[in-house]
Amino acid sequence: MIKKIVKNFAELTRAYSLPVSLSAFFVALCWANFEQVNKLHAFLAFISVICLHLGGNLFDDILDVILRLKKGEKLSEINFCNSAKARLILDGTIPLETALTLDTLLFTVAILCGIYFFMQYGVGILGITLVVAVLILLYPISSKFFASEIIIGTLFGYILPNACFYVMTGNTSLNLAHFSLSLAFLIVALAHAHSIMDWENDEKCGKKTLAMICQNKQNAIRALGWMIFGAYLNLGILVSLYYLNGIMIFACITIPIAVELINSMKSYITLEDKELRPRWYMGVMENWEEIKKHNMHYFMYRFYLARNLAVYFAIFCALARLIAINSPFVS
Numbered sequence: 001m002i003k004k005i006v007k008n009f010a011e012l013t014r015a016y017s018l019p020v021s022l023s024a025f026f027v028a029l030c031w032a033n034f035e036q037v038n039k040l041h042a043f044l045a046f047i048s049v050i051c052l053h054l055g056g057n058l059f060d061d062i063l064d065v066i067l068r069l070k071k072g073e074k075l076s077e078i079n080f081c082n083s084a085k086a087r088l089i090l091d092g093t094i095p096l097e098t099a100l101t102l103d104t105l106l107f108t109v110a111i112l113c114g115i116y117f118f119m120q121y122g123v124g125i126l127g128i129t130l131v132v133a134v135l136i137l138l139y140p141i142s143s144k145f146f147a148s149e150i151i152i153g154t155l156f157g158y159i160l161p162n163a164c165f166y167v168m169t170g171n172t173s174l175n176l177a178h179f180s181l182s183l184a185f186l187i188v189a190l191a192h193a194h195s196i197m198d199w200e201n202d203e204k205c206g207k208k209t210l211a212m213i214c215q216n217k218q219n220a221i222r223a224l225g226w227m228i229f230g231a232y233l234n235l236g237i238l239v240s241l242y243y244l245n246g247i248m249i250f251a252c253i254t255i256p257i258a259v260e261l262i263n264s265m266k267s268y269i270t271l272e273d274k275e276l277r278p279r280w281y282m283g284v285m286e287n288w289e290e291i292k293k294h295n296m297h298y299f300m301y302r303f304y305l306a307r308n309l310a311v312y313f314a315i316f317c318a319l320a321r322l323i324a325i326n327s328p329f330v331s
Contacts, residue, residue, distance in 0.1 A: 008088060008093065008094060009102075011087070011088060012058060012061075012088050012089075012094055012099065012102075013054035013055075013057050013058050013106075014054075014057040014058075015054060016286070016307075017053070017057065017307065018050065018053055018054065019307065019311045020053075020156050020187060020190065020307060020310055020311060021049050021050075021052075021053040021156050021160055022049065022050075023310070023311040023312075023314035023315050023318075024049075024156055024157065024160045024161045024164070024183060024314060025045065025046060025049045025160065025161070025164050026314065026315060026318050027161045027176075027179075027180075027183065027314050027317065027318040027321075028045075028160075028161040028162070028163075028164035028165040028168065028176070029042060029164070029168065029318070030318035030319065030321050030322040031161075031165055031173060031176050031318070031321055032165060032168060032169045032173075033325060036168075036169045036171075037168045037169060038168055038169070038170070041117070041120075041167050041168050042168045044113045044116060044117070044167075045113075045163075045164045045167050045168055047109060047110075047113060048109075048110045048113040048114070049160065049164065051106040051107065051109045051110040051113075052106075052107075052110045052132070052136070053156075054106055055103055055106035055107045055110060056136050056139070058099060058102065058103045058106070059103055059107075059136065059140075060139060060140050061085060061086040061089065061099075062086075062089070062096070062099055062100060062103060063140045064085070064086065064140065065078065065086055065089055065090070065096060066096075075089075075090060075092070075096070076090070076092075078090055114129045117129075117167050120167075120170075121166070121167065121170065124166070125163075125166070125167065128159065128163045128166070131159065132155065132159060132163070135151050135154065135155055135159075136155075138151065139151050139152075143202070143207040143208055143209060144206075144207075144208055145208065146208045146209065146210060146212070146213055148191065148207075148209065149188050149191035149192050149195065149209065149210045150188065150210075152187055152188065152190075152191045153184040153185070153187040153188035153191065154184060156183075156187050157180060157181075157183035157184030157185070157186065157187040157188070157310075158177075158180045158181070158183065158184045161176060161180050161183065162176060162177055162180055175238070175243050175244060178234075178238055178243065179234075179235070179238060179244060179317070181230075181231075181234050182230075182231040182232070182234045182235050182313070182317075183231075183310070183313075183314055185227050185228070185230040185231035185234065186227070186228065186231045186309060186310040186313055186314075187310050188210075188227055189224055189227040189228050189231070189306060189309070189310070190303075190306040190307055190309075190310050191210075192209075192210050192211060192220070192223065192224055192227060193224055193261065193265060193302060193303070193305075193306040194303060194306070195209035195210060195211040195212075195220075196211045196217055196220045196221065196224070196265060196268075196269070197265075197268060197299055197302060197303075199211060199212070199217060199220075210223070211223075217269040218269070221262065221265050221266060221269065224261075224262065224265065225262055228258050228261075228262075228309070231313065232252065232255070235248065235249070235251060235317070236249070244321075245320070245321070245324035247320045247323060247324050248317050248320040248321060248324070250316055250320045251313050251316040251317045251320065253316060254309055254312050254313045254316060256281055256282075257281065257282055257283065257305060257308055257309045257312065258309055260282060260305055261302065261305040261306055261309060264276070264301065264302050264305060265302060268298070268302060276297055276298065276301040278301070278304075282304070282305060282308060283304070283305075283308030283311070283312055284304075284308070285300070285301070285304040285308075
């Protein structure tokens with residue numbers, strides 16, 4: 001029973017994307033000296049990240065369902081051109097009212113944490129909170145303006161690590177702000193890869209994505225490559241200028257994941273019958289056998305690659321930074 005509840009909660013909130021925001025939080029945590037970090041603030045920031053991420057995912061689905069209901073469609077007749085979107089709400093497994101209550105709870109926890117941080121830091125944290133709130137509210141309609149991928153990258157790649165660093169230490173970090181551009185590039189790339197694979201469905205639903213700006217899938221994959229290159233280039237420039245410690249180049253160990261992502265995306269659009277077999281260096285691909293049974297492996301394989309590239313790049317950079325600031329052997 002408990003296992004089923006957890007499984008439904010994970011699907012309802014699309015928790016498979018949570019490692020993206022948690023890895024950005026980990027970057028912020030490792031960026032500071034351990035003595036600088038307020039442990040209570042770090043814990044509250046961790047809880048806030050989880051609640052905002054899952055709450056944002058659920059809010060997106062709930063709002064889409066409500067808008068369709070207001071158009072006069074019945075719940076059982078709603079079709080998002082994507083069978084996985086809001087599936088548990090549409091098939092009645094989880095009533096819309098229950099989903100609303102859960103989403104309200106998630107956002108309430110995040111808001112309470114935000115109020116606490118406001119009491120500690122004042123107007124500065126209020127400004128960050130308002131920007132995040134506006135972006136989350138804009139996200140459901142952002143696909144009409146080719147902006148959804150940019151919002152995702154801004155939220156999870158740039159604002160999140162810098163905001164977490166601020167609430168944990170009470171300070172800002174200029175080199176973290178510059179490094180966060182690499183995280184933003186990779187998270188935009190993750191969303192962009194998703195859009196390439198969802199091209200036909202997005203067209204049917206009237207969505208406008210960065211992939212569509214590229215006019216065709218081949219150009220979209222080239223753009224994906226440039227996004228990924230931008231992340232490594234930014235890191236390389238920061239290291240070459242001695243703005244970051246040279247040990248952070250260790251994050252280039254993730255390049256094989258990037259290469260496999262690009263190659264597998266090419267085989268996806270050419271409909272090449274390529275065997276999709278997760279390998280150890282590609283990172284964790286949870287529930288793989290179940291995904292294969294539901295014939296979603298062709299999609300999730302590429303999604304996992306894009307997700308894992310962003311997550312492991314962030315983790316390796318965070319660990320390298322931690323070593324650089326705490327080891328007497330690394331200057």
